[in-house]
Amino acid sequence: MSEPEQGQEPGLGTEARPRQPAPPARRPDEELAEPTQGQATRLCVVVRVRPLSCAERSRGDRQAVHCPGDNTIAVSASPRSAAPAGRAVPEPRPLSCCQVHEAGQEAAFGFGAVFDAGADQAEVFEGSGVKRLVELAVDGFSCTVFAFGQTGSGKTYTLTGPPAQGEGQVAPSFRGLMQRSFAWLLEQSQCRRPDVALSASYVEIYNEQVRDLLSPGPRCPLPLRWSKARGFYIEGLLSTEIEGLETIMDLLQEGAQRRQSSAHTLNGHSSRSHALLTVQLHARGEATGPGTSSCLGRWGTLRFVDLAGSERVKDTGSVGQLAREANSINRSLLALGHCIARLAEGQRRRAHIPYRDSKLTQLLAAALGGAGVTLMVACVSPSSRCLPETLSTLRYASRARRVTSRPVATRVSRERRLRSLEQEIQALREENLTLRQQLQMPRTPGRPPGTLTTPLNGPAGTGSTPRPSGVPQGPPGMGWHSLLQDLLVGNEELRHFALLRGRHCCVLAPRSQEDAHVSCPGLVPCTLPSHPPALGRALPELPGAAPSPPWSRQGGTADSAPSFSLQPLVELPVLEGLTAASGAQGRQPSPWKNRASPWPRQHPTDPQPRWRRRSPGRGRSSANQRPPKQPQGTTLPPPPQGQVVPSAPPWPEEPGQEADAVPALEEALALLPEWTQYCSLPGPSSAGQEASQRP
């Protein structure tokens, strides 16, 4: 068999404009070899053909797709040239879709890898180059795998395996690229970068609305924003820490169950939305490679995109809601096709890529034309009835092979990292002071906020910030991390304490998205919505609210110039478990007490409440607070941006307490049970009396 014209698109000959020929196909591993920073790298494309389904066999569909080997795929409209899978077909020639139908001839395409119907999940994982992509993500690159093809062509099967039965997981041998990649990712990160931290988010784009698949509440659309520093991002997206393979498998299953799906003629379990699962990696370890001496950490991203399948409404028999979904899916895929076509035309015509035409293209913008490394898995059906869609998919895929990006690994310099740690510590100390003032507690002796006394930095520091007493002098940055941890835990305890008083609590939010990104990847600022008192049980009003300290206003002081600002104080409705009847028994134990595990870990099977870290758009300090419960149909007013809500009142029995005489944090915590008991006393109206009855 002669070599087919690699990647040539059927139908190109009908247009006058000459096209750039597709580059010769290389193996995915070769294509995904370590990209040189900023050098043009082509999108890697592989194709998978699923077996004929029982329904297709029973209605007598013919095998119209053949994989003659050598990473080529041939389609044939003619019964006489049809050959069993794996056998060569004679001289395939690229032709237009119409020509294939009319003349009964063949078209052939070449890709990085082609998997025929006999290839199992493990073979696809090993041969598609996805393993290499995972390794690149560990090295700090932003990597994307997206599956694309007509409805019922096997995209979801390839990425996640067949639908799980009931609550169970997919059997190991059927696990798709995603599960296998996560296992490989954990293995790689453990042996190459043991200090890597992982977090994940999972969204779907349904009828042009972005929805969080990990959010337990009602499926509210999330806003898609753009910033110069971050490009397109989803505001208010939940991000969950990944502790192990089990966590991410559970997340995957949880998201898959929430994802919109329906049955139609071509697929009994058809996805009606595009799903994007993103794993953020952050390695804090010092890089040792040549030229990386000042590199302290890297950020990598691994993203899997399971696109909804294109469909012809008359083939799928969709009507009503299904037809509306199909239109929305087709529109967004068309927008993706336009972007790919423009990108494939090369630099000269790249002036405008219409990313803004759909949410999908906005979220894939960085993967397609930015600084990422991308692998596209085109899935096709072998059935002769699906030939037009198969050709369209192969054309799309072939065009995508001409798209190039300029991958850049995110590396954070030691100086930048230390500067961000300094800023975070400073901000936490200020918050600590605010909370202490609200609780009428003393400043920590020897640690007045904003005035660090001893140089904090070791040899690697910037030299500009003093170190507080008690900070261990370890390897550069290590003492800072433990101080940061202590402050996070301490402040969280204080916040919890403040919550028990039923009033307000400060949340800190980085002033700029960039700060958030540098200081705490995966945790991006947001403000919790202020909660109308009617939604939660109001705690007794306490007299004598203290004024806010002047430095707590948004923007901080000029001289301290913290990168974080105090956001509006939020009335936190977190005492759901605390009812007049339940009192202290109803309260969840503080998760902040366990210093060995300072972050409360969310588990999808946990009953309420859910604790999750917040991702882009959320304040760091609010990150670990329980998301407020929002009754269905209730719209919560946004918090008053830039204002400082009055601080909580002083404790009723300690109105004029002198700073030096006030107990330290541990002593204050010892009072916690009393406060719990106090808060459980009935009725806010009689709060004053009850306050005076307190021991």
Ligand SMILES: Nc1ncnc2c1ncn2[C@@H]1O[C@H](COP(=O)(O)OP(=O)(O)OP(=O)(O)O)[C@@H](O)[C@H]1O
């Ligand atoms: N390689 C394969 N081997 C065996 N069965 C497969 C394979 N690929 C797909 N299937 C089966 O084909 C059917 C359709 O697959 P799947 O749901 O993954 O398609 P899809 O492309 O995701 O469709 P949609 O876009 O409608 O969601 C499923 O029953 C699936 O189990």
